[in-house]
Amino acid sequence: MSLRKVFRTRKFSRSFKEAPAVGAAEGGVTGNGVEHAHEDGWSNMLPEILCEIVRRVDAAEELWPNRQNVVSCACVCKRWRDITREVVREPLHTGKITFPSCLKQPGPREVPHQCLIKRNKKTSTFYLYLALTQSFTDKGKFLLAARRYRCGTHTEYIISLDADDLSQGSNAYVGKLSSDFLGTNFVIYDSQPPHSGAKPSSGRASRRFASKQISPQVPAGNFEVGQVSYKFNLLKSRGPRRMVCSMKSPVTPFKPTGETSESTSLDGHKMHDKEHPASGHTILKNKAPRWHEHLQCWCLNFHGRVTVASVKNFQLVATVDQSQPGGKGDEETVLLQFGKVGDDTFTMDYRQPLSAFQAFAICLTSFGTKLACE
Known part of the structure; x- marks a missing residue:
């Protein structure tokens, strides 16, 4: 029987559950100081x-x-986890989302990840799924969830890995989105520092815990990783919504194979300079729609991924001059597109340099009424 078939048997699945704990599997020290290892350990x-x-x-x-x-291979013990990290490459190269950390790594270069966002209006909750088929009714693989909260004069979206635990104090908390009073300017916060030495954002709105809740194992603050702004359109003379996004490049924590030059990521693992995106900001703006004389409406080509007309629909492209938010965009490469396909179902397709977390946060800004921008 081949190794592939062995890994798919129930017997092998049960063996993962029966594998010794990490400490025991890697050997221990006896009372007289002699190191030993369990011969039957994986x-x-x-x-x-x-x-x-x-x-x-x-x-x-x-x-x-x-x-x-x-994932099961990485859960056996520390040694298996290290080997799995060496073998599994990041989504930028493979297009595969395997571990939760992949959600903060850049998407694929060529073919974007196709995702679905499902909304629950009663609970103001949004769910992100990775689409496994071309069907809009596909359940998909759950990735992230977000819930909208009203906090005084502004609104916040708490983003979590757990659909049932959407709080900043949760271990599943990955970040949040905060808006101003008008809902035209948003700030994206990450629960983890985007680079070594990064300091959490100041201000009450950016705090994760009260002072008495801080744990040494959990970052006490939120780290700003992006901003989204909608331009005012009070005279209704410039067409649909116009938006500009300034995003910090995601960090790539895994080590790709087959390279020589190396650097060290935040969690101490080696990665290669030629493979991870350059640090700095990426400035995106919405792709300009065209006016359709016959339909008497603004149109964009979503290549069949959007079926319902909505002011929320958009496509984002990168500006050529990254230092100028108003610079000319690359109209051929859409880095993120978002659109409506049902009453509470939307598509989200993203690619490098955006991560799933950043793309989801940008799409969340499109929800809600924006009287000053429409």
Whole structure:
């Protein structure tokens, strides 16, 4: 029986649950100081065999839920986790979303990730799914959830990995989106520092915990990673909504294979300078629609990914001169598009340099009434 078939059997799945704990699997120190290892532990497998097993599982699994076996490999023990990190490459190169950290890494270069956003108006909750088929009714793989809260004069969207726990104190908290009173200017906050030495944003609105709630294991603040602004259109003379986004490039924590030059990411893992995006800002603006004389409306080509006309629909392109928000955009490469396909269903397609977290936050800004911009 091949290794691929072995990994798909129930017997192997049960063996993951029965594997020894990380400390025991990697050996311990006896009372007299002699180090020993459990002979029956999964961690004692030869490195060459272990690496080959993980490589074959990673190559065989293209989509979720099949890629749950790759995650299982990383859950066996620390040694398996390190090998899996060495083998699994980031979405920028493979287009595969495997671990939660992939949600903050840049999307694919060529073919964008196709996602669905589903809205629950009663609870003001939004759910992001990775589409596994071309159908708009596809359940997909759950990625992120967000809930809208009214906080005094501004609105906040709390973004979480857990659809049932949407609070800043949760271990599943990944960031938030905060708007001004008019809902025209937004700031995106990440729960993790975007680079080494980054300081959390000051101000009460950007705090994650009260002073008595701070835990040494959890970052106490939020770190600004982007801004979204909608231009005023009080005279209704400039067409649909116009928006400008300034985003900090995501960090790539995993090490791609086959390169030589290396650098170190935030979590201490090595990565390669030629493979991760350059640090700095990416300035995006909405692609200008064209006026359709026959339909008497503004139109954009969403290539079948949007089926319902809505003021919320948009496409974002990068400006050529990144230092000038008003610079001319690359009309051929859409980095993020968002549009309506049902009463409470929307599509979200994103690619490099945006991450799923950043793209989701930008799309959340489109919800809500903006009288000053329409």
